Amino acid sequence: MSALSPLSIVVEDLAKTFVLHNADSATIPVFHNLRLEVRPGECVVLAGESGVGKSTLMRSIYGNYLPTDGGVRVMHDGAYVDITRAAPHEVLEVRRRTLGYVSQFLRVIPRIPTLQLVMEPLLENGVDCDEARRRATELLSALRLPEAHWELPPATFSGGEQQRVNIARSFIRKYPVLLLDEPTASLDAENRAIVVQLIKSALAEGAAMIGIFHDEDVRDAVATRLFPVSQFKAAA
Amino acid sequence: MQREEWGFVHQNPRDGLRMRVSGGANVAEPLMYLGQRHYGKMRQATIDWLERVELDTLRIDDKPRNFSGGMQQRIQVARNLIHGPRLVFMDEPTGGLDVSVQARLLDLLRELVRDLNLAVIIVTHDMAVARLMADRLIVMKGGHVVETGLTDQVLDDPQHPYSQLLVSSVLQI
């Protein structure tokens, strides 16, 4: 990707402080004045010790946490949308088409079979059912999820199996922007290698990514740059 | 907005159904109010809707009291959707039901909302129902709105003391 292609994510002077009203209004300052820019084809890895605010930053970019100050602009359909100020239906639209998110834990609608869950992002984007099924089957096979599992809801799956369902949902279509919060945490070496390949080919096709990876091998394999969150540590 | 453009699903099916007439008549009634007089067409629409809410069409003539709570609730849903409203109010629609019955009704409602492109306003005390069903959440206390926003944001990073209390009071399972 050329250095001139427009930025995919622009985080501007972002601040987040949690206020716990039912605990004597305790405040937890996490970061402030945080700036970050990510281009297509880049994978920025958030670094820093536990509790420094990596997930908080990622969730703020996804619109799941409400920052105290600053903005998060995401390139969506050729124009920037400020996730921190957009109306809920706009955020949902950006998530549907532009912004994918793999969390460490699978959070899905209960009772829906795995195959259906993996097809969903395609169906929501107008891909027809047969094509969606074909691609979901292909990806679940590539991720080596046993075929016997495909018609079952993932609630009873092992941690690593659930994680692979999560990954399949986010890599089944080409999200221009992907947020990955420890997507390989409960995977074995072989599955980690498969996910590294998925990440690399998405990057080669111009996806912009922000990732959190505790596994150093994965991090070294996919990171184009490290971003230490602690440099924006807000004073307690 | 005209009467035919909205529906109202009550918490207690007894408040939303006429208990003296059959399940099928309950479903068909809104069509009659709207001037439909063709009996055959109404009966067919009723059968279609009973199927859509996964009820046995052979029981079309049974009275509501002969159906279980979950089934009564599904009759109520069919009665409120048959005339093609654009907006539906639902007051604790799964309130009095067993969890397994609740889950099935929620699945059904989600599907219908998506397929019919409905706008729904749902009242619930159950945060899991809110997360599952709603795009937007409005938290109210003492008759006032204290917080509004994207559902997962309000549930995962609530700002108002009362919203924080609500979310932190939910048992994690």
Ligand SMILES: Nc1ncnc2c1ncn2[C@@H]1O[C@H](COP(=O)(O)OP(=O)(O)OP(=O)(O)O)[C@@H](O)[C@H]1O
């Ligand atoms: N929803 C929340 N409400 C209140 N405080 C929170 C919330 N989420 C995170 N925090 C606090 O914000 C700080 C940063 O947490 P965060 O989860 O971002 O850390 P992290 O860098 O991802 O850590 P880890 O590597 O352990 O996952 C912590 O002190 C945490 O307690």
Ligand SMILES: [Mg+2]
């Ligand atoms: Mg984290």
